[in-house]
Amino acid sequence: MYCGCKKDVPVTLYKTQNVIIVIVDGPRLSETWNLSTRQFIPHRASMLSKGVYCSQFYNNGTTSTNPGHTAICTGVYENLNNGGAEYPTYPSIFQYWLKTFERPKNEAWVIATKDKLEVLSDCKDVNWKGLYRPSTDCGNLGLGTGYREDVTTFISATTKLTTNHVRLALINFKQPDAAGHANDSTAYLQGILDTDNYIYQLWQQLQSDDFYKDRTTLIVTNDHGRHTPGYLDGFISHGDGCDGCRHIEFFAMGPDFKENYTTTTPYEQIDISLTIGELMGFAVPTSNGKVMRDIFRK
Ligand SMILES: [Zn+2]
Ligand SMILES: [Zn+2]
Secondary structure, eight states: OOOOOOOOOOSOOOOOOOOEEEEOOOOOGGTTSSTTTOOOHHHHHGGGEEEEESSSSOOSOOHHHHHHHHHHHSSOOOOOTTTOOOSSSSOEEEHHHHHHHHHOOGEEEEEEGGGGGGGGGGSSSSSTSSOOOEEETTTTTTSSSSSOOOOHHHHHHHHHHHHHOOOOOEEEOOTHHHHHHHOOOHHHHHHHHHHHHHHHHHHHHHHEEEEEESSSEEEEOOOOOOOOOTTTGGGGGOOSSSHHHEEOOOOEEEEEBBBSSSESOOTTTTHHHHHHHHTOOOTTTTTOOOGGGGBBBB
């Protein structure tokens, strides 16, 4: 049913054939889902009528950018260098998926505002290093070239979805994290609003493209939160084990998820890897997570 290159998609219990993960970098739940009005995430608040929200979702590892993204992609918490100087130890969902189905690398992408996230494209495991790597578009011109604007990442992502028919992607936006570190509360809240709008537009695009419509899962999560209000410097920083840093978002939509459903079952970042593997029909044997079964329709 696919283009004839290499193996076709597997027969699974699920309708999902493509997964897009959006990581909004470093908002605090007190300004997103736990704010009663949800006024800074208006699109996700209304999209919940067609999706699932996990109200007890955590980063139980190191609450900074590269470790958080790594836990999501590999299913293993690691206290990795946060500057891009260190690759994850274990293979990612990208490598497992590309190997399992022998897909071309232009169907799997890491698209990030932060250049240091290019390390998500490979790992240190000697049996995998340099193999089955996804395509990357990170920062200005790749690792070591600095951050760019989120709108550039958004345009890159929407273009690649259209032209490459990407099957598995991670998209990272630097806001609201960058504005938080700058102690700019107005820009911090605007960053939450802007990324909510990007997510909404991405979903609209997926539903207007026959390749994606009704067979694509969208997951929205965070790498980490920020310090609990009133604790240390509050929204400016993150990185420890306080509830504000650990307690983060998990929101998902797609053909296999319940609708208008909020689960209170505790889940965590490392569970995303196995949940995607379950949906797409590949194993992630090095993951320490579990499948988030109660968000599925059946
Ligand atoms: Zn940060
Ligand atoms: Zn904290």
